[in-house]
Amino acid sequence: MLALSLAVAVGLHRTATAQDPAGYSAPFADRLTNRVFPLFAMLQTAPGWADALRNDPVLQKLATDRAARVPQGACKPAPQCLADAWAWTAEDIAAVEARLRTIMSNQKAADALVDRQIRASGRFARHAALSDADLLAAAWRDAAMAMNRVIDVYAKGVPPRYPAIDAFIFDIADPRMVDVLSAHGVATAAQTKPNDLFFEPALRYANGLMQMNERIDAGTFRPLLGGDNADTVRAIARMNWRAKPYTALLVFGHGPEDVQSRTGVMGHIRLAIAADLFARGLAPFIIVSGGNVHPNRTPFNEAVEMKRLLVTQYGIPADRILMEPHARHTTTNLRNCARLLLAADFPADKPALVVSDHRTIQYIGSSELAERNVREMGVQPGRLAPGPDRFTLIFTPDPVAFHVEAVDPLDP
Incomplete structure (x- = not known):
């Protein structure tokens, strides 16, 4: 009996501290660089690869x-x-790919990295159909180009896809930027260690740029299923799912554009709809999704504020609310909720319900968003179908949602 209790406790601890697909437990810390560049963490930890x-x-x-x-x-x-010196050239990328393919000829090494890490983690799901060697090569190219993108945006001021909320926070034309980037480069180079792997100096440089620009959103609230979400994860594990038609109500945030408001006006409307559906028993949990998005560099987090309002204004128990505090767009709202539904052990045979105002629901269910999902994230994070009313869509998550799109380092 004691052994069983310990096994259950260990299982719950793993679930509560890792946002991983079933059957996989990351052997590295859930921090900013590992979240944005998981391949490098895998190369550091997969047996035999570092040597x-x-x-x-x-x-x-x-x-x-x-x-x-x-x-x-x-x-x-x-x-x-000063920044270009740290970027990966086409020749660099090709040279590394060739060496990775050579190491992959050792089957034991290939299994340790590709089978037990890259494939099992789901973080490279967009490339899953490739052979092992091609999959590793694709993962490396993605990582190198993503690091170059961080350097372009957060050292050189190149506009990102959404400059109003994700851009370089300094003035690249300010003469002082020469001193800043020189200092960062010299300091980073001085941190090089004799046992560094070939990518580690550049990884420190990119991480430093994200820190300097205060664009560390992807590393916050980690581990995601611990902390403020831990009680909800335990409640999910205890839930009797019989007679529950849906697992959770998914509510996407709406950020305000003024610096004083904590929640956008549409967010209040969506919360009222979700609270009504919760009271009617459509689902026993609510997942609130949204990061620190609008206005630019806001201190207010959409998921945190939505949970606060659901508890204080609608009386919903805190342990029935799961926070997804990273999404910055409707695309990543869907993807990140899919990850949570899968990682937090919601029943696989029951769908969730996306809940929103009637106009936004039309957009979420449209081909326009489906095309945007693939264009911006590389995957379709799940299946959508008409819900029981005009405010809902039935959502079934797909494990490809675990794919990491590192070109968006604020929420990969």
Whole structure:
């Protein structure tokens, strides 16, 4: 009996501290760089891979050559040249890919990385149909290009897809940016260690840029199924699901555009609809989804504020509300809720309900959003069907939602 209790406790602890698909438990910490660049965490932890990369003469030379590119003084055109030194060139990317494919010829190494990490994690689901070697190559190319994108946006001021809420927070034309980027580059280069893997200096540089720009959203509220969500996760595990038609009501935030409001006006309307459906017993849980989005760099988090209102204004028990505090768009609302539905052990044979105002529901169920999902995230995070009324859509999550789109480092 004691052994069974311990096993249950261990299982609940794993569920409560990891946002992973069934059957996989990440062997690395759930922090910012690992969330944005999971391949690098896997290369660091998969048995045999760190030594293979560290001892590879081609990768050793590449690391030395890349270190030599970092300016220790002035360069032109500044400040862009200071950032360009850290980017992965096409030649760099091709050279690394070739060495990764060579290491993959060792079947034991291939199994340790690709089977037990890359495939099992779901974080590269968009490439799942590829062979093991091609899958690793695609994951590497994605990671290198995503790191280059971080450098472009958060060191060089290149506009991201949504500049109003995701952009570089400084003025790239300010002469002081030369000093800032020079200081960051020199300091990062000085942190290089003899046992670094070939990508680790550049990873520190990219992480530093996100820190300097205060764009660390992807690393907040981790572990996601612990902390404020832990009581809800335990309630999910105890729930008797018989006679429950849907697992959860999914409510997407609406950020205000003024600095004083905590919740956008449409958010209040959506919460009222969700509270009514909850009271009528359509689902025993509510998932509120939304990050720190509008206005730009707001201190208010949509999910946190929606949970607060559901508890204080509608009397919904806090342990019946699961927060998804990272989504920045309707696309990622759907994807991140799909991840939570799968990771928090909601019943796989019951769908959830997306709840919103009648106009937004039409958009969520449209081909326009479906096309945008694939264009911006690379995957369709689940299936949508008409709900029981004009304010709802039935949603069945798909495990491909675990795919990480690192080009969006604020919510990959």
